[in-house]
Amino acid sequence: MIDKASAIDTSGMTDGFFQPAICRNCGTPVDGKFCAACGQKKSTRLCASHLRKEAWEKIRWFEADMAHSALRVVTRPGIVAREYVFGQRKSHTHPMKLLLASIIALLLVIAQVDYLGTDDARLGRAIALVQAYSKWSFSLGILAVLIASKVVFWSRQGFNFVEHLVLAAYTHFVIIVANIVNLSPLLLDSNVQLVKTHQFYTAYYMPWVEAGVVFVAFGQFFAIDWRQQWWWAAMGAALFYLAKETLFHLYARAVIRIVVAQLA
Structure with a gap:
């Protein structure tokens, strides 16, 4: 288990931030599309189309x-x-x-x-x-x-x-x-x-x-x-x-x- 706080990179956002198989909500290793601990879908970097799609x-x-x-x-x-x-x-x-x-x-x-x-x-x-x-x-x-x-x-x-x-x-x-x-x-x-x-x-x-x-x-x-x-x-x-x-x-x-x- 990875500490939740350590799942956040304080140095800033990079394109490779979401590549590791880690739930960015709770810090649990993710095997698949969804986190087994909290149920959140594996995160990807936000963009305008992503926001529109999720909201819709x-x-x-x-x-x-x-x-x-x-x-x-x-x-x-x-x-x-x-x-x-x-x-x-x-x-x-x-x-x-x-x-x-x-x-x-x-x-x-x-x-x-x-x-x-x-x-x-x-x-x-x-x-x-x-x-x-x-x-x-x-x-x-x-x-x-x-x-x-x-x-x-x-x-x-x-x-x-x-x-x-x-x-x-x-x-x-x-x-x-x-x-x-x-x-x-x-x-x-x-x-x-x-x-x-x-x-x-x-x-x-x-x-x-x-x-x-x-x-x-x-x-x-x-x-x-x-x-x-x-x-x-x-x-x-x-x-x-x-x-x-x-x-x-x-x-x-x-x-x-x-x-x-x-x-x-």
């Missing part, structure tokens, strides 16, 4: 991996969560990474369509404050999924808190994707009247969509027999709805109190 490969593989994982989670959230919990970690993107990506995308869409906008100048400051405090309110959904999962299925198959959290993260990712799809038509036209109409109808059908996502995810994750045990998943979906409504009500009251205090 990392971006391409990252995007391809994310897109493939996202599509699989959208169609089978409970199955992916179950596989992840049972050890298939490399096959799936980390649930929190997917969730964070979806939250960022949703925030961008909400900002683009000005979903909380208003034509009333007097309400401008109040709306701005509500937007500031409510940006992350939709993330309460993951807590609602977790509550429903833990309460209804607390003893089923021996899953612990973190494993229930993995299910909640993947499930909430799908819920956020559903909300992004729901808002996407407003990217074409987002005048105030159209936004108000969209908000009116959304309040009727999106709760059913979200509860449906939870229903399917619970059934898949807990390997429910749909013919005989479907009502377990239905109870979970119903409790999710109640928990989410309660959490949003409490959060909204807190936001209103804060906004009123700042406007006073």
Whole structure:
């Protein structure tokens, strides 16, 4: 083993610096294209084409991996969560990474369509404050999924808190994707009247969509027999709805109190 510090030539860069079969990341002798100790590919001298190629490969593989994982989670959230919990970690993107990506995308869409906008100048400051405090309110959904999962299925198959959290993260990712799809038509036209109409109808059908996502995810994750045990998943979906409504009500009251205090 060669000391890591000694793998760096302090005298300067030369064309022959990378010729020795040494990993320039950890100093381990390299037999082949990759280092057996740290996994880094055998280094070569940097050039513009080398940087472009590596950057493109990392971006391409990252995007391809994310897109493939996202599509699989959208169609089978409970199955992916179950596989992840049972050890298939490399096959799936980390649930929190997917969730964070979806939250960022949703925030961008909400900002683009000005979903909380208003034509009333007097309400401008109040709306701005509500937007500031409510940006992350939709993330309460993951807590609602977790509550429903833990309460209804607390003893089923021996899953612990973190494993229930993995299910909640993947499930909430799908819920956020559903909300992004729901808002996407407003990217074409987002005048105030159209936004108000969209908000009116959304309040009727999106709760059913979200509860449906939870229903399917619970059934898949807990390997429910749909013919005989479907009502377990239905109870979970119903409790999710109640928990989410309660959490949003409490959060909204807190936001209103804060906004009123700042406007006073």
